Amino acid sequence: MRALPRRTLTLLCVAGVGLTSALVPTTTAHAANTATVYYATSWPTANIHYQPTGGSWTAVPGVAMDETACAGWKKKTLDLGTATGLKAAFNNGSGTWDNNNGADHTLGTGTVMVRNGQVTAGDPCAGTGGNQAIVYFHTKTKGWTSANVHYQPTGGSWTPVPGVAMNETACADWAKRTIDLGTATGLKAAFNNGSGTWDNNNGADYTIGLGRTTVKGGVVVAGAAEPCAPATPDETAPSVPAGLTATVSGTTVKLSWTAATDNVGVTGYEIRRAKGAGTPVVLKAGGTSYSDAGLDPRTAYTYRVRALDAAGNASADGGAVPATTGDAPPAPAEGSPLGGDPREDSIYFVMTARFNDGDPANNRGGSQHVRSGNAANGDPMFRGDFKGLIDKLDYVKALGFSAIWITPVVLNRSDYDFHGYHGWDFHRIDTRLETPGATYQDLINKAHAKGIKIFQDVVYNHSSRWGVKDLFTPTVWGARDEWKWLYNEKEPGREYDPMVEHQGNDPGLTPQQNALAKGRPYNGDQWSTAAPAGNTCRDYGTPTQYTSPEGFRIHNCQWPNPTSGMFPASYYHQCWIGNWEGADSKSCWLHDDLADLNTESKVVQDYLIDVYNKFIDMGVDGFRVDTAVHVSRLMWNRRFLPALREHAVSRHGEKGKDFYVFGEVAAFVHDKWNRGSVNHSAQFYTWKERREFDPDDAKAVVEQFDHENLMGTGNQPTSTNAFLNGNSYHAPDHSKASGMNVIDMRMHMNFGEAANAFDNGRDSDDSYNDATYNTVYVDSHDYGPNKSTVRYAGGTDAWAENMSLMWTFRGIPTLFYGSEIEFQKGRPIDCGPVCPLATTGRAYYGDHLEGSVTASGFGVVGSTSGPVAQTLNQPLARHLQRLNQIRRAVPALQKGQYSTEGVSGRMAYKRRYTAGGVDSFALVTVSGTATFTGVPNGTYVDAVTGDRKTVTGGSLTASVSGKGNLRVYVLDLPGGPAPGKVGADGPYLK
Numbered sequence: 003m004r005a006l007p008r009r010t011l012t013l014l015c016v017a018g019v020g021l022t023s024a025l026v027p028t029t030t031a032h033a034a035n036t037a038t039v040y041y042a043t044s045w046p047t048a049n050i051h052y053q054p055t056g057g058s059w060t061a062v063p064g065v066a067m068d069e070t071a072c073a074g075w076k077k078k079t080l081d082l083g084t085a086t087g088l089k090a091a092f093n094n095g096s097g098t099w100d101n102n103n104g105a106d107h108t109l110g111t112g113t114v115m116v117r118n119g120q121v122t123a124g125d126p127c128a129g130t131g132g133n134q135a136i137v138y139f140h141t142k143t144k145g146w147t148s149a150n151v152h153y154q155p156t157g158g159s160w161t162p163v164p165g166v167a168m169n170e171t172a173c174a175d176w177a178k179r180t181i182d183l184g185t186a187t188g189l190k191a192a193f194n195n196g197s198g199t200w201d202n203n204n205g206a207d208y209t210i211g212l213g214r215t216t217v218k219g220g221v222v223v224a225g226a227a228e229p230c231a232p233a234t235p236d237e238t239a240p241s242v243p244a245g246l247t248a249t250v251s252g253t254t255v256k257l258s259w260t261a262a263t264d265n266v267g268v269t270g271y272e273i274r275r276a277k278g279a280g281t282p283v284v285l286k287a288g289g290t291s292y293s294d295a296g297l298d299p300r301t302a303y304t305y306r307v308r309a310l311d312a313a314g315n316a317s318a319d320g321g322a323v324p325a326t327t328g329d330a331p332p333a334p335a336e337g338s339p340l341g342g343d344p345r346e347d348s349i350y351f352v353m354t355a356r357f358n359d360g361d362p363a364n365n366r367g368g369s370q371h372v373r374s375g376n377a378a379n380g381d382p383m384f385r386g387d388f389k390g391l392i393d394k395l396d397y398v399k400a401l402g403f404s405a406i407w408i409t410p411v412v413l414n415r416s417d418y419d420f421h422g423y424h425g426w427d428f429h430r431i432d433t434r435l436e437t438p439g440a441t442y443q444d445l446i447n448k449a450h451a452k453g454i455k456i457f458q459d460v461v462y463n464h465s466s467r468w469g470v471k472d473l474f475t476p477t478v479w480g481a482r483d484e485w486k487w488l489y490n491e492k493e494p495g496r497e498y499d500p501m502v503e504h505q506g507n508d509p510g511l512t513p514q515q516n517a518l519a520k521g522r523p524y525n526g527d528q529w530s531t532a533a534p535a536g537n538t539c540r541d542y543g544t545p546t547q548y549t550s551p552e553g554f555r556i557h558n559c560q561w562p563n564p565t566s567g568m569f570p571a572s573y574y575h576q577c578w579i580g581n582w583e584g585a586d587s588k589s590c591w592l593h594d595d596l597a598d599l600n601t602e603s604k605v606v607q608d609y610l611i612d613v614y615n616k617f618i619d620m621g622v623d624g625f626r627v628d629t630a631v632h633v634s635r636l637m638w639n640r641r642f643l644p645a646l647r648e649h650a651v652s653r654h655g656e657k658g659k660d661f662y663v664f665g666e667v668a669a670f671v672h673d674k675w676n677r678g679s680v681n682h683s684a685q686f687y688t689w690k691e692r693r694e695f696d697p698d699d700a701k702a703v704v705e706q707f708d709h710e711n712l713m714g715t716g717n718q719p720t721s722t723n724a725f726l727n728g729n730s731y732h733a734p735d736h737s738k739a740s741g742m743n744v745i746d747m748r749m750h751m752n753f754g755e756a757a758n759a760f761d762n763g764r765d766s767d768d769s770y771n772d773a774t775y776n777t778v779y780v781d782s783h784d785y786g787p788n789k790s791t792v793r794y795a796g797g798t799d800a801w802a803e804n805m806s807l808m809w810t811f812r813g814i815p816t817l818f819y820g821s822e823i824e825f826q827k828g829r830p831i832d833c834g835p836v837c838p839l840a841t842t843g844r845a846y847y848g849d850h851l852e853g854s855v856t857a858s859g860f861g862v863v864g865s866t867s868g869p870v871a872q873t874l875n876q877p878l879a880r881h882l883q884r885l886n887q888i889r890r891a892v893p894a895l896q897k898g899q900y901s902t903e904g905v906s907g908r909m910a911y912k913r914r915y916t917a918g919g920v921d922s923f924a925l926v927t928v929s930g931t932a933t934f935t936g937v938p939n940g941t942y943v944d945a946v947t948g949d950r951k952t953v954t955g956g957s958l959t960a961s962v963s964g965k966g967n968l969r970v971y972v973l974d975l976p977g978g979p980a981p982g983k984v985g986a987d988g989p990y991l992k
Contacts, residue, residue: 037088037109038079040126041067042117044170044180045094048076054085063093072127073134074180086111118167126182133183133212138229139168139193140218142175143375143837146195149177153210155186164194173230187212204828219375219838240264240309240317243271243290248305248325254295254438255303255325261290262309262317269312272505274319276304281493283502293363295438299330314507314516331438337446337621339650340455341657344624345774345897347455348809348886349816350403352391353783354411354435355420356839357819358848360389361437366500369521370418375838383420383839384500385846389440392448394851400874401822402861402886405455407626409783411435411442412613415467415498415523416595418835421783421844422459423628424466424595426475426498428613433501446621453860455623457662462610462642463629464596468562473609474573479543479559480529487515490526497527518552533559539568564591564598575600583679585707588634601637602699611645618650623662626777630665630742631682634703638665639691641699643741664743664777664814670789672751674766675715681707684744688771689719723772724812726901729923729938731916734899739771746776746813753780753787754796756803756928760811760909764902767812774897778813780804780821783844784831793843794821795828802881802966802990803929807909809885810895810926810970820847822879861886861985877989881966884985888945891981892972894922907932910960921977925958927969933959941980942971946991948983966990 041048051064071077082088087110091101101107107116113125139149152165168177183189188211192202201220202208208222216226245260262268273292274282285292297303303326306319359365367382376383391408398406410422413430422432431442446456469475480489490504506520533542539559548556559568564576575598577590591598599606614625625646630638643663650658667684669676676682693709695702710718723734752762767773780787780801781794794801801824808815820826831843839845853868861883863874873879889895898913905911910932914923925934925942935957942951942958946968951958960969967990972980985991 035082035084035111036079037082037111038077038113038125039067039090039109040071040113040115041076041092042074042115042126042180043076043092043094043100044074044172044178045076045098047095049093049095050078050080050090051093052080052088052090054080054082055087055089057083057085063095064091066095067092072132074136074182075126077127082111090116092116118169133186135181135183135189135210135212136214137168137179137181137191137210138172138214138216138226139177140175140216140229141177143219143841144195144199144201145836146177146199148196150194150196151179151181151191152194153181153189153191155181155183156188156190157186164196165192167196168193176229178230183212191217193217219379219841236266236311236313236315238265238311239315240268240311242317243307243309243320246305246307246320246323248323250325250327251438252329252331253297253299253327254293255297255305255327256291256293257305257307257323258291259307259320264309264311264315266311266313268309270310272308272310272316274306274308277301282306284505285501286503286505288362288365291363293361293438296433297327299327302326310505310507316507335443335447336619337443337450339621339623339654339657339661340450340453341623341654341660343660343897344405344455344662345814346890347405347814348403348889349405349407349457349777349814350398350401350819351407351779351782351816352819353386353409353421353844354388354391355384355386355409355422356844356846357386358390358394358851359385359846360387360391360393360440364434364437364501366434366503367521368417368419368500368503369519370835371521372517374418374835376840379838379840381838381840381846383418384434385420386848387435387437387440388442388445389437390848392440392445394855394870395449395452395454396855396857397851397870397874399452399454399857399860400855400863400866400883401879402883402890403817404453404860404890405457405623406449407457407816408459410459410461410628411617413471413500415500419466423461425461426465426467426469427471428465428609429472429616433499443620450621452857456621457624457626457664458617458622459628460614460617460625461628462599462601463632464592464598466595466597468595468597469569469574470597470599470609473606474570475528476539476562476568477530477534477537478528478561478568479531479533479539479557481531481543481557484554487511487518488522488525489529490522490524492526493524496524498523498525538570539566562594562597569597571600572603573600573606574598583677583682585681585704587632587682588703588707592629592632598632601633601641602703604699607637607641611642611649614646615649618646618658618661619653621654623660625661625663627663627665627742629668630687630744631667631669631684634706635681635687635689635740636691636695636703636706637699638687638742639740640702647741662743662775663741664745664775667744667747669747670751670785672748672762674748674769678715680710680713680715680718683769684747685766685769685771686710686718687742687744688740688775690738690740692719718769719771720768721771722768724767724770724774724899726899726903726912726914728901728903729912729914729936731899731914733917734772734774736772743772743775743777744770746773746778749776749778749813750780750782750785751787751789753794753804756800756807757908759787759804760807763811763813774812774899776813777816778808778811779816779818780808781831781843782818786831791832792828792830793818793826795824798824798877799965799990801878805878805881805885806928806966806968806990809889810913810928810968811911812898812900812913815885815889817882820845820850822882823850823873823876824878825850860890880988881990884988884991887985888970888991891984892922892924892945892970893920893978894924894972895926895970898922898924904936905932905934907960910934912937916977919977921975923973923975923978925960925969925971925973927960927962929962929965929967931959931961931963932969933957938973941974943974943980943982945970945972945981945984964990964992967992 049064067076067078069077150165154160168179170178172178273285412425413427415426416424541558650661853870855866856864858864894913898915910927974980
């Protein structure tokens with residue numbers, strides 16, 4: 003169903019009794035002195051309080067409407083004597099009234115129906131077939147306060163927009179409407195909030211049958227239980243888990259036990275682990291086993307297990323079981339990068355925590371688990387892990403990708419940090435991603451064994467919650483009064499551990515406080531009621547005028563603020579960004595949960611260089627740099643890039659020279675330069691500095707910003723590194739390259755249409771040092787084209803065309819996980835913790851990967867079974883496989899310069915790469931026919947069809963039709979023989 007227009011809906015108001023009148027329709031007399039009144043309501047009982055014309059009102063509350071009627075209606079036949087009509091108001095006998103907004107209902111004699119303030123003649127229960135749909139819509143997941151249902155009975159017509167109000171009595175967070183369908187056996191429906199916001203199931207509408215149906219978060223449940231039925235309090239605890247056993251392997255203890263029973267159902271288990279006589283640590287398990295890893299070697303522990311149910315009832319602890327760990331296992335061998343030109347790769351981008359769940363034992367929902375709606379979906383924010391990615395490396399290879407870009411891996415510390423961009427301890431891998439035998443080092447090594455590179459997302463600009471461990475983390479104000487749900491009791495020596503979450507069952511907290519505390523890891527190391535020694539935060543602990551979203555008074559120095567003195571200038575910047583195209587965007591905070599690092603400070607520089615050198619030592623193949631634009635280019639050129647390059651080469655030799663760095667220089671505009679600001683444009687970051695600046699870094703970044711702004715867009719360096727000289731490749735000049743490559747933001751912004759992205763890309767390419775190193779994608783974990791906040795939904799054919807362009811034009815093609823099946827197309831990419839992740843572009847993907855898959859080569863499936871086989875058989879997945887095969891077979895498509903000189907055709911170009919004995923020349927056209935003139939004579943073979951053409955007069959016409967189809971005519975040369983037809987025909991390439 004297409005988008006629906008906005009329309010105002012008048013709702014029936016229910017108020018106290020009033021005796022004024024208004025003119026409404028009356029019926030034709032049926033029996034001179036009677037009126038049979040039908041009243042539509044969800045009330046269990048109803049009364050009619052009425053006044054015959056010329057007579058007196060009945061006593062309040064009136065007479066019971068107790069005659070037999072059909073579902074959703076109450077009925078009463080009234081003896082009116084000689085009266086020819088009546089006024090009426092209705093009530094439920096418990097003080098709730100419908101008196102037509104104080105005007106009362108004016109009725110005639112005969113058979114009358116009253117529904118939503120409208121009076122009509124007729125019997126709603128006669129000859130209708132009696133079919134009804136009772137529809138409940140969950141408003142909370144949409145953030146609505148009310149809802150309308152716009153519907154079409156099977157075989158019937160749609161109601162007028164916006165539909166009818168779902169205003170029947172229901173409970174909090176639900177809207178209800180009983181729909182009389184007559185003989186229809188179901189309906190299609192869309193819902194709206196009456197103000198232009200719709201939920202039409204992503205254009206498919208909802209299919210609803212008879213009886214009670216609930217619609218919540220896009221999920222339809224037929225024959226549903228009454229969602230508003232009062233729950234009987236569950237006060238019965240589960241049985242005690244029995245049969246606890248502990249098996250030790252090195253520093254890992256594997257526990258298992260017999261399932262407990264419960265009158266309603268066991269929802270999980272608590273494990274209490276005691277180390278000697280120390281205070282037990284509480285762990286959480288969803289099933290009857292738990293793998294407790296990373297323990298101290300040669301240490302005695304004791305374990306007990308108890309069962310929990312949904313009502314918070316807990317069994318007694320089971321019997322204690324001892325376990326003594328052995329020696330710590332040897333660390334995985336440090337890895338070595340694969341090396342090789344990164345342009346030979348195509349990149350698959352995964353959010354590790356949302357990709358595939360290899361070990362549920364490390365899943366964690368965090369403090370927003372319930373509020374976000376993730377709990378209702380059984381979908382903790384940290385769900386995927388390195389084991390899950392290792393298990394599906396063959397899936398990535400079967401698609402044809404030879405590199406994986408993964409989200410940051412350092413230990414995060416924020417309420418909703420599954421994405422990884424809130425680093426706190428940069429020296430540690432986030433424990434919610436690792437499991438024994440599936441560490442980050444294991445992932446790197448096992449990916450390399452399959453010929454797949456790992457590009458790691460890194461953050462130099464900021465940290466979170468609210469600082470950097472071992473650099474500086476401020477002590478915030480806190481008090482265990484009304485805030486005790488937020489602040490843990492201090493325990494000497496205990497530190498933050500995201501694997502140990504508050505269970506929401508502290509007897510010292512109220513039920514409300516326990517609900518707020520549930521899912522929060524320990525933070526007793528972070529707060530103090532009294533100002534700590536050396537405190538520099540002004541007015542520490544003084545109450546402010548502000549309150550938290552929960553309604554609690556906020557105090558000074560309780561939350562991060564760069565202007566409060568809380569954060570020392572030697573470590574953090576001291577301001578908020580005011581101008582996103584100004585110098586302050588390089589030296590101020592983006593957000594209160596992103597502590598902006600002072601990257602002009604040597605102590606900060608040394609810290610960041612040191613922590614990221616450790617990942618180079620592990621053998622990662624490159625870095626994707628988050629928020630690169632918010633660090634001055636001068637700091638990249640003067641400090642970070644030289645240090646990175648030097649360490650990679652000293653550690654890995656020639657392979658270290660191929661370390662690929664690509665930065666996020668976010669420029670959400672369609673123009674070549676970001677609103678005229680060179681300092682905020684992606685291509686600017688690919689160049690070295692052109693002059694010397696002050697030796698003091700803080701002064702130098704200001705000098706550089708002002709100097710380059712003064713130079714303006716017309717005086718920036720240009721390059722021919724991406725372009726052919728006629729038909730000839732020339733050695734690129736990288737002497738002025740910074741060493742940072744970039745995400746092609748201009749193509750990304752213009753990928754609403756492939757041809758538009760192509761035109762805009764070409765227009766910018768002279769301003770990059772070498773655009774053939776650009777990372778090119780359509781959408782990502784942040785935005786779609788045109789800064790859209792939803793995952794790309796341009797259609798399958800448009801996706802295929804975009805891919806055909808990306809895989810054959812200059813740059814390194816990159817795909818966000820799931821786009822190979824248009825996963826979550828049109829869904830919001832991110833909405834934070836206010837909606838379930840399952841409804842966003844960051845949804846869990848593992849359900850589509852279940853089963854087995856082996857890859858016999860890049861883009862080649864050896865064997866597969868289960869749902870993953872269906873995933874790989876989707877049209878775009880098959881299209882990707884062949885595109886990757888073709889690109890790998892033709893060096894010109896990977897590393898070639900390009901030209902459109904002498905080329906006719908909408909998206910057509912020639913590409914050539916000549917180096918080291920390789921000479922590869924290809925003519926490419928996407929989606930339409932093109933003619934190439936002035937090209938070298940010889941034999942050309944199309945990699946898509948195998949068609950051979952002999953050129954003798956310097957002209958070749960490549961005929962192609964079909965959106966996303968492609969021709970790649972490769973000149974048969976001694977240094978680059980034409981590969982012939984590559985792969986098998988598919989849904990687009992044929």
